[in-house]
Amino acid sequence: MHSTLRPILALTLGLACLAGCGGSGAAPAAVTTEFLEALQQDDTARMGTLLTEAARAGLSEDAGFSLSGGDITSFEVGAETFTGSQAEVAVQLVQRDERQDASFLLREVDEGWRVHGVRVAFGDSHITLDFEESANPLASAGQAIVAELGQQLGAEMQKTFDEWEHTLEQGGTLEQIATERARFEEVVAVTPEQHEAAWRTDVKFTDQPARAILAELLGEGWTLDSSGFEAELDRGVSLEATSLSRIETFERVAREVGLYPVWPSLDTYETIETLTVGFQAGERDPQVHFAGPFAVEVSELTEETPNTVGEVIFTVRSVGIAPSALAYQTETTEPMVVDRLRGPLDEPLSDESIRHLGTPAVHGNYLTYRLSKDLRGLLRSVTTMSASGAVQFELPAVVEPVTWSRDRTDPVETAFGTLSLKSWGESVRFRLEGPKGSSLEDVKVRLSPLKADGTPLGVHFSSSSGWGRALEANVDCPEAPATVELKLCRNQTARHPFAFESIALAHHADQPEQLEPLTFSGAAPLSLEFLGTTREDDYVEATIRAHNRSNKDAVEFTTAFYYLDAGGNVLKDFPHTFSGDWDFDTGEPGPAVLTGATADLASFAAFAPENFTTIRLELQRVTFPDGTSWPVEVQ
Numbered sequence: 221m222h223s224t225l226r227p228i229l230a231l232t233l234g235l236a237c238l239a240g241c242g243g244s245g246a247a248p249a250a251v252t253t254e255f256l257e258a259l260q261q262d263d264t265a266r267m268g269t270l271l272t273e274a275a276r277a278g279l280s281e282d283a284g285f286s287l288s289g290g291d292i293t294s295f296e297v298g299a300e301t302f303t304g305s306q307a308e309v310a311v312q313l314v315q316r317d318e319r320q321d322a323s324f325l326l327r328e329v330d331e332g333w334r335v336h337g338v339r340v341a342f343g344d345s346h347i348t349l350d351f352e353e354s355a356n357p358l359a360s361a362g363q364a365i366v367a368e369l370g371q372q373l374g375a376e377m378q379k380t381f382d383e384w385e386h387t388l389e390q391g392g393t394l395e396q397i398a399t400e401r402a403r404f405e406e407v408v409a410v411t412p413e414q415h416e417a418a419w420r421t422d423v424k425f426t427d428q429p430a431r432a433i434l435a436e437l438l439g440e441g442w443t444l445d446s447s448g449f450e451a452e453l454d455r456g457v458s459l460e461a462t463s464l465s466r467i468e469t470f471e472r473v474a475r476e477v478g479l480y481p482v483w484p485s486l487d488t489y490e491t492i493e494t495l496t497v498g499f500q501a502g503e504r505d506p507q508v509h510f511a512g513p514f515a516v517e518v519s520e521l522t523e524e525t526p527n528t529v530g531e532v533i534f535t536v537r538s539v540g541i542a543p544s545a546l547a548y549q550t551e552t553t554e555p556m557v558v559d560r561l562r563g564p565l566d567e568p569l570s571d572e573s574i575r576h577l578g579t580p581a582v583h584g585n586y587l588t589y590r591l592s593k594d595l596r597g598l599l600r601s602v603t604t605m606s607a608s609g610a611v612q613f614e615l616p617a618v619v620e621p622v623t624w625s626r627d628r629t630d631p632v633e634t635a636f637g638t639l640s641l642k643s644w645g646e647s648v649r650f651r652l653e654g655p656k657g658s659s660l661e662d663v664k665v666r667l668s669p670l671k672a673d674g675t676p677l678g679v680h681f682s683s684s685s686g687w688g689r690a691l692e693a694n695v696d697c698p699e700a701p702a703t704v705e706l707k708l709c710r711n712q713t714a715r716h717p718f719a720f721e722s723i724a725l726a727h728h729a730d731q732p733e734q735l736e737p738l739t740f741s742g743a744a745p746l747s748l749e750f751l752g753t754t755r756e757d758d759y760v761e762a763t764i765r766a767h768n769r770s771n772k773d774a775v776e777f778t779t780a781f782y783y784l785d786a787g788g789n790v791l792k793d794f795p796h797t798f799s800g801d802w803d804f805d806t807g808e809p810g811p812a813v814l815t816g817a818t819a820d821l822a823s824f825a826a827f828a829p830e831n832f833t834t835i836r837l838e839l840q841r842v843t844f845p846d847g848t849s850w851p852v853e854v855q
Contacts, residue, residue, distance in 0.1 A: 248300050248307035248333045252324045255335050256295050256311065272327055272336040275351035291315045307333060325350075391678020391698050401676035404668040406547035407707050409619040412714050418542035419513035420463045427456035430477045437470045438497070438539060441584040445498040452477040453499075466540035468510040480504050483537050486581035486588050495586055506723050512716030514538045514611045518723055519590070523598055525730040529847040530595040532723075534558065536580070536611055538587045546587060548616045548709070549580045551664065551683075556591045558609040563602040569595050596847025600731045608719040616664075617712035624650075624704045636663055636708050637689070645700045652691040652708065660686035662711045665693035669701035677701050735846055740770035745850050746777055746813065748837040753825060760825040762835055766798070768813040772844040775799065776812050779839050781825065783832035791829045795840060798823060811845070 246254070251270055258266040268276055298310035305328040313320045325337035325348075337350040387393050392400070410418075425433055431453040434444060446453045457476045461469070474481050482498040508517045520533040536556055549555075555578055561570040570593045580589040595605075620635050631640040637654035648669065654660050665684035669677040677697050684693035695704060738745065749765040762781065768774050776799040783791045798821045800810035813819045825835070842850040 246332065248302075248309050248324075248326045249297050251326060251333045251335065252309040252311065253297050255324065256292070256297070256313075260292050260295075270335055272329055272334040272352065275334070275336040278350075278352045293317075308339070388680075389698055391680050397676050397678045400679065401668060403547040403550065404666055404705070404707070406543050407616055407619060407666055407709065408544045409617060410542055410545045410548075410615045411617050412615060412712055415542060415545055415613075415615055415714055416512075418545070419465050419538075419540060421466060421469065422462045423464060423469050424460045425473075426458050428458075429454055430457045430473055433457060433459075433473050434470060434497075437466050437473070438495075439585055441495055442586075443494050443496045445496050447498070449479055449499050449501070452479055452501075465510060465513045465515075465538070467513065467515045467538055470539065471508060471510075471515065474499065475503065478502070480508075483588070484586075486583055486586075492583055495583060506720060509718045509720060511611050511718035512613075512714070513541050514613075514716055514718075516611065516718040518607075518720065520592075521723070521725075523595075523725060523727040523731075524845075525727050526732050527845040527847070528596065528598045528731050528735060529845070530598055531592055532561070532595055532605075532607070533590055533592045534607075536587075536589040536591075540585050541587060541613075543585070545613070545615055546582050546585065548614060548666075549582055549587065550666075552577050552579050553614055554578075554612055555580050555589045556609065556611055558591065558593055558607060560606065560608045561593060561595070562606050563597070564604055565601075567597060567602075569597050569602070569605055594847070597735075598725065598728065598731055599735070600728055600733050602725060602731070603728050604722045604724055606719070606721055607723065608717070610718065611716045613714045613716065614711050615714055616707075616709040618710040620708045622706040622708065624706065626700070626702055634708055636660065636710070639706075639708070646698070647694060647696045648701065648704050649692070649694040650706070652686075652693065654689040654691075656689070658689050660689060660691040662686075663691055664709050664711060665691065666707040666709065667693060667695040668705045669695055669697045670703040670705065672702040674703075735848060736771070738770060738772060738844070738848065738850060742769055744839050745770035745772075745842050746774060746839055748779055748839055750835045750837055751820065753828075753835070760828045761822050762796075762825040762828075763820060763822045764798075764837060765818060765820050766813045767818045768815050770842075770844075770850075771815055772846070772848075773811040773815050774813040775843045775845055776809075777839065777842040779837045781828075782836040782838065783825075783829055784834050784836055785831060786833045790836075791832055792827055794827050796823050796826065 255267060255270045258264075258270065271279070292313050292315050294314045296312045298312065301308045301310075307326040307328070308323045309326065310321075310323045313322060321341040323339045324335055325339060326333045327336050328334075336352050337348060339346050339348045387396075391397065431444065431446065434453070435442070438444075444453070455477045457473050459469075459473060459476065461472075464472075470481065479499040479501060480503055482500055484492075484495050484497065486492070504517065506518055508515045510516075515537045517535050517537070518532060519535040521530070522532075523530040534556065554575055557575070558570070558572070560572060561568065563569055574593075576591055578589060578591070580587050618635070622632060622634065622639060624632075624641065626644060629641060631638050633639075634652070637652050637658065637660065639650060639652050642649040642651050648667075650665070652660060652663070652665070663684075663686050667679075667682050667684075669679065671677050677699070680696040680698070682695040684691060686692075693706070745768065747767045747769060749767075751763040751765055753760055753762045755761075764779070766774075766777070776797055778795055778797045780793050780795050782793045785791055798812045800812045802808075803810045812821065840851075844850075
């Protein structure tokens with residue numbers, strides 16, 4: 221599809237000064253050439269002499285439509301086509317190095333050939349602007365644009381969906397499959413001692429340009445965006461230190477010239493060919509903390525006033541960890557632990573018992589990971605907070621490779637135990653059983669399926685998990701592989717502690733001095749009533765009524781659904797959580813039930829037995845805007 225209609229649709233002419241008849245009795249191509257020259261020069265009087273009388277009238281009446289060709293850098297007039305007293309002249313316009321195919325429409329009148337419209341190539345068809353349509357020369361064209369765009373968008377969406385579906389069926393694009401295979405091949409044993417030796421480095425620079433040092437520290441696959449800071453990055457830097465990580469050295473060199481780096485985010489589905497690091501002047505607030513090979517930064521901090529709640533986001537980064545250890549980071553683990561989030565009086569500001577699972581993002585020699593923690597109890601007295609924890613990095617301390625072909629059925633003895641095949645097909649499943657008294661809970665299995673020609677096969681799903689002395693591992697593929705290569709890995713976690721002593725809270729003065737006590741009438745903040753269910757095939761929707769009789773909005777609440785038969789016997793129970801409608805302004809759901817209000821709420825009745833007749837509700841938990849909650853003991 222042509223990328224723009226600007227050469228014609230940006231024709232911004234005010235034709236209030238259009239003259240009457242003018243021009244000559246020249247051929248349509250000559251009239252078109254003269255018209256385009258006038259258009260380039262914004263010569264409305266001259267253009268007026270080259271338009272039909274009806275076109276002049278139509279353009280003059282429509283104040284919202286005008287012509288201007290100032291952006292047309294060149295044009296080429298082509299062939300003429302005649303149909304009685306009508307003529308069409310092909311042209312090619314160039315605007316800001318973009319080419320646009322078009323044709324001008326002319327009619328032979330008493331004065332000679334005159335322009336009354338233009339036809340512009342658009343996608344696989346074209347649109348026509350008839351200047352003589354005084355009501356709105358763009359009206360019919362607009363309908364054509366909408367129709368054409370609809371067809372093209374529909375086709376593009378279908379094409380995108382088909383490509384996505386094909387990629388999903390194949391277990392990834394060819395590039396993704398090759399990348400996963402390369403990461404599998406890179407996994408070799410890395411002991412904690414080798415991990416330590418890989419990231420520690422001794423540096424000694426004497427008056428070397430910062431730019432050169434930084435580029436060397438990053439290695440291949442990186443570019444420096446020095447926009448606005450060329451002079452700073454050309455300054456000489458002298459630095460001598462031992463046992464620094466590569467990322468800490470980078471940060472220290474940047475600080476020497478008054479800058480701090482802006483590292484790339486990998487929170488995107490776009491393909492990244494080259495990583496780019498930019499710069500900002502000054503220093504971060506708070507400062508970044510270095511934990512082993514990692515830099516830990518408080519990248520975002522929000523405070524919701526006067527609700528005494530907020531969120532803090534920690535970002536972990538590293539450059540230059542051993543390739544095998546980076547390649548091993550493909551499964552969901554607990555990459556970061558925040559043990560303490562405390563206020564000035566050592567009061568907890570978050571639920572420190574919550575653990576967060578995730579997977580670091582890895583590209584080249586760069587790793588990054590983000591962890592968010594909800595904050596509560598941010599009273600006016602909480603002017604700062606401290607945080608401590610550790611970055612936890614899983615290492616493949618012991619690695620044993622095994623190759624399993626389609627026709628192999630006998631078990632294989634490994635250093636971890638006996639590996640046997642459970643099934644072979646599009647889903648290949650293995651079982652690893654260790655000797656008596658052993659544990660395989662710290663063992664992971666990486667699997668890489670191959671075709672008969674040795675090329676890697678896409679993967680829909682792969683997992684391994686151990687309980688006691690037994691471990692199950694499987695890989696699901698688009699087709700049955702010819703061979704599956706396995707790497708049996710015993711994990712060892714490298715723990716790198718970090719601590720922030722004083723993180724300033726900017727909006728503490730806008731918070732209340734103390735939390736408002738929760739008050740309510742009755743036995744609980746909310747009273748609940750079951751209203752009924754509706755069924756559509758296997759989908760059962762339950763509607764309940766909630767009345768908030770407390771002095772605070774209920775942000776969300778959880779209630780148990782007890783499914784009862786006709787005799788009042790409990791057939792099954794399941795908890796359901798209710799929150800309010802999504803607020804697009806805040807990007808979060810609104811309150812489930814405002815204070816003093818009643819709301820009817822619907823939910824999918826999960827695991828509802830077929831023969832239940834009613835639902836008994838039991839309120840289990842209510843949370844409020846200030847981060848407090850009302851718990852009850854679950855029976």
